[in-house]
Amino acid sequence: MENDIHSAAVAGRALVFGGSGQIGEPLLAQLLAAGWAVTAVSRQAHVDTPGVHWVQADLYGFWRDGQAFDAVISCGPLDNFVRWYAGSDIRSPRVVAFGSTSAEVKQDSAEPAERDVARRLREAEQLLFATAAERGVAATVLRPTLIYGAGRDKTLTSIARMAKRTRLLVLPSCAKGLRQPVHVQDLAKAVLQVLPAAVSHGQAYAVGGGEVLPYNQMVRRVLATLQPRPLLLRVPTPLFVWALRKAHGKGRLLGMNEAVLERMRDPLAFDIEPARRDFGYAPRAFQVQEGMFVGAGENVDEALPEH
Ligand SMILES: NC(=O)c1ccc[n+]([C@@H]2O[C@H](COP(=O)([O-])OP(=O)(O)OC[C@H]3O[C@@H](n4cnc5c(N)ncnc54)[C@H](OP(=O)(O)O)[C@@H]3O)[C@@H](O)[C@H]2O)c1
Incomplete structure (x- = not known):
């Protein structure tokens, strides 16, 4: 019809x-x-x-x-x-x-x-x-x-699901690259x-989004939407890399490769001024709320974050 x-x-x-x-x-x-x-x-x-x-x-x-x-x-x-x-x-x-x-x-x-x-x-x-x-x-x-925003993305929603499942998220101390969700x-x-x-x-x-913030702060805000709130543990980057290689050796966390790790420190912020100027693009700041990434009682899976 x-x-x-x-x-x-x-x-x-x-x-x-x-x-x-x-x-x-x-x-x-x-x-x-x-x-x-x-x-x-x-x-x-x-x-x-x-x-x-x-x-x-x-x-x-x-x-x-x-x-x-x-x-x-x-x-x-x-x-x-x-x-x-x-x-x-x-x-x-x-x-x-x-x-x-x-x-x-x-x-x-x-x-x-x-x-x-x-x-x-x-x-x-x-x-x-x-x-x-x-x-x-x-x-x-x-x-x-x-x-973000639909609870279906492979980055923040994946991070939230992993953290909800393990009650803990470990980030390397280098994860400070700028993000613009x-x-x-x-x-x-x-x-x-x-x-x-x-x-x-x-x-x-x-x-991009209307706010630029460091990767670790972006993740902290996402974790704050979860009940109970998972612990965010920041470890020295060499220790993180060592643990990651161990995990890879056991066939785990293969999606978290060196390129993903390297990008966590890269500044990924973009100039949205041309979009503002040419068609009035006016995105919101990074607004998150409870249930946005993982709803209460929702089953969580093992997907790995892509960014
Ligand atoms: N996710 C991100 O963080 C991100 C970041 C930057 C750019 N993008 C880009 O933004 C766009 C939308 O991303 P998204 O995350 O909203 O996508 P999404 O949720 O993964 O949805 C992809 C859509 O594409 C359709 N599709 C996929 N393969 C198809 C095929 N062979 N034939 C017909 N339809 C097909 C799917 O429709 P059906 O399954 O119903 O067929 C689905 O509706 C994409 O170009 C993506 O590369 C995404």
């Missing part, structure tokens, strides 16, 4: 990839509130709701569709989205896609896999801008920093702000 999709009263018709994701969910809600009619693509089956028509499809496949939309928005993996976009015959004058600040952060990583992520992100951005320019389409890329609602709002901004055409913007 294509609810309201063809209504003349809609603000516009958007095709959204990643609408089931942590940015995508609030984005669908904000688009609907602003009067957009949404066609959302997911690999899973979803039930249509007023204003949202779901299409079950995979970006890996060749889902071709000659339909016309006012905007195509990607909150899914950028490289897959761009490959699909370049091969599709979709008609839309506007494309907004999420990439990642990892395109910069990981390009000089000690880990080949991380350098590969950065390369794929940069190549995807280039292909998106080139394809859009060929077609006379206005494209914008939004590069978020570390995302950004709330998923602010990223969703950024899409609505950037859509009409002609100055943003052909541009990529860092979209």
Whole structure:
């Protein structure tokens, strides 16, 4: 059932990839509130709701569709989205896609896999801008920093879950690198702000949070949302590295590699002034509250933080 999709009263018709994701969910809600009619693509089956028509499809496949939309928005993996976009015959004058600040952060990583992520992100951005320019389409890329707010992220939520399970979180003393966590609602709002901004055409913007703080303080605030509150133990970095190698020897904590450790001391703060200036981006400070990362009584898992 294509609810309201063809209504003349809609603000516009958007095709959204990643609408089931942590940015995508609030984005669908904000688009609907602003009067957009949404066609959302997911690999899973979803039930249509007023204003949202779901299409079950995979970006890996060749889902071709000659339909016309006012905007195509990607909150899914950028490289897959761009490959699909370049091969599709979709008609839309506007494309907004999420990439990642990892395109910069990981390009000089000690880990080949991380350098590969950065390369794929940069190549995807280039292909998106080139394809859009060929077609006379206005494209914008939004590069978020570390995302939080949906309780589904692989960094702060993973840290909270691990700490809740063990009642203890151990950090190396070097974990003081600056961080700029950004709330998923602010990223969703950024899409609505950037859509009409002609100055943003052909541009990529860092979209970080409204507060920059050291890694250990960010983690301390996350732990303060948990009941009972886990202990944060800071140990000398060489001792942490020694313990980590021991754990690796036993096949544990393999996701916590030297590159992740190295990044804990790196300043990962980005200039959000261009986004403020060009489309009024105004993210909140790092606001956390009880239940935001791990709800009371929620089962916790063994996932490792990614940043
Ligand atoms: N998480 C972070 O800290 C972070 C930081 C910087 C940038 N980013 C970027 O921000 C964007 C959104 O991130 P997120 O954390 O909100 O993502 P997410 O929660 O992991 O959701 C990803 C979405 O992409 C869709 N998707 C994945 N593979 C697909 C495929 N092959 N075909 C169709 N759809 C596919 C998924 O839809 P279905 O499962 O329903 O198919 C899901 O809705 C991504 O580009 C990500 O790289 C994330």
